Amino acid sequence: MGDFADTRVSLAGQGTLVGVALTAGSTACIAGVAGLQITVRIVAGLTVTVGSPLLILRKGSTYWAIATFGAAPAVPPSPPLPSDTPPSSGDPAPAPKPVTTTGTLTCPPIATSTWRDGHWRTDIGSSTSADTYQGRYSGSGFGRMSGFAFYGSKPRSIAGATVTKATVKLRRLTSGDFGKRSPTLRLVSQSTRPGGFPTLNESTTGPALGVRGQVSPSEATFQLPTAWGQAMVDGTRGGLAISISSDDPYIRLAGRGSWSAAWTLTLYWRRSS
Template sequence: MPDFRDLKGSLTGGGPLIGYADSTVSSGACVATVAGIQITVRAVAGLTVAVGDKLLIQRIGSTYWATSVAAAAPAVPPPTPVVAEGRPDTGDPAPAPKPTVKTGSLVCSPVATASYRDGKWRTDIGPVSDADTFQGRYAGSAYGRNTGCAFYGSKPRSLSGATVTKATIRVRRLTAGDFAARTATLRLVTQSTRPAGAPTLNETTTGPSLAVNATTNAFVIPNSWAQALVDGTRGGLAISISADSPYIRLAGRGSWSAAWTLTIYWRRSS
C-alpha cells in the first residue's frame, strides 16, 4: 500500500479532504480512500472510525489527519401520497346535505273558556269568557244541553310549518252530577275565539274519565287535532254530547288558572 508521502502531488490542496475509511483505527491511524487513492491517515485522539465512515481529513505538512466522522444526512421518508377525501369523483352531483331537525314544545293557555246553552253563552256561572265548561244536562233541568268550549287564539299558529308529534291538555272536574268517574266527549271547534253565536263542532273523540275533584295534567289528544290548530283549520276544543248524560263540569279559567292548558310537542326540518 502506498504511503501518503508518495502521493503528495495527487492530494495537494489547501482545504479539508473527504475520504472513506477502509479500516478501523489501529495504533492511531487508519486506511482511507481519498479521490480514488488509498492512503494512511492518522486519527485525532478519541476518534472512533468504522469501515465505510465518511471522514473529514486535514493535511498538516506532510501528514494527513482524520479530524472527524461526517454525519450521514438524515433519512427523509418518501412523501405521503395525497388521498382525496370522500368518495372518488364519479361526475355525479354531491348528495344534498341532511336537513337540520329542531324539536320543542309550546304551551298554549286558552284565551277564553265558556259554556253554550239554549242559543247563548252562559253568564250565570261567572264572566262569560272565564266560565266553567259543561257537558250534557242536569237531570230534571228545564234548560237545554251544554257545550263547554276552550278557545286558543292565534298562539298555536305560531308553529306554522312544524309537525306535531304529541299534544296534551290539563283538565279538572268540578262538582256537578254524580261523584263517580265519568267520561267526557271531546270535540274539535272551528273558531279560535268565542263567537257571538253557537260554536262550530267538528271531529269527536273520547275525553278524560274523571271523578269529581280529580285532575289530569297530561291527557293526550290526537296529533291530527293539534296539527289542525297549528295549521289554522281549527281553533279550539269542546266537551259536548247529543244526550243528557253524563253531565260533567270541567274547570274554566275563572276556577283554575291551568284549566284547558294545551301543550304541543313539535319538530321542524330546515
C-alpha cells in the first residue's frame, strides 16, 4: 500500500483529520480518511485496533494518529410511564378477604297442634292451627297436654349459614289462672307433625306471661338459645313445644288460628364466602 504521496487526491490543508483504522498496530496502521487509504504512524503509547476511530494530524507529508475516541454515548431509554399496576415484589398475591353476608329469615309455623291422651286434639279447632297447651287444667278428667309448632323445610333454606340469634313470638290466652306463668319450651326433632307423639329434646324456661286482657305482658318476642336456631338450620331439629312432666303451670298459648304471628320463628344469620 502506498502512502499519501502515491494517491491522486490531496488532503493538504485539511488540518486535523478523522479516520477509521483499517488495520491494527502500535507503531503504524492503514486508515481510511475521506474515502482514501493512507499510512498513518501511531504516537508512542497509543494502541490501535481495527475499526478504532482515529484523530489524525498531518506534519509535513507524514500522518500521525494521535488519539482514538469512542463512539457517541448511547442515549439512555426514557423511564417507563407510571401504570396502575404496582411492580411485582416476587411474592404471591394475598388471598382476597372473605365477604360476609348477613340476613334475617322469618319462619311462620306450618302447623300448631296440641297432643292429649294419645292423639292430636281436634275439639279446639283445626289440628294444624290449634292453640297450644301445657299441663292440665285443675280437676280435669283429661290427661296432661303438650303444645307443638312445626317449621317445615324453611329454616334449612339457609343451610351452611351461622345463626347469630333466634327469637319466637308467643301470646298467652285465657285458661287457668291470670297470674304470670312461664312455659317450659322444648326443642323437637320433627319438622312436620307426625302421627304419634313427637320427640322432645333440649329445654329452656320461656317468658313470664299474664293472660291477655288481664295481666301484662301477655305476649313476648322471646330469645331462644342460639344453638336451637342453628339446629333448625342444620336440620337436626325441626320444631318447638311447650311441655312439662307435671300438671302445673297450666298454660294456653295462641296457635296459628288465634293469632297470625303465633310461634313465628326468626333466625338472624351470617355467611362468609
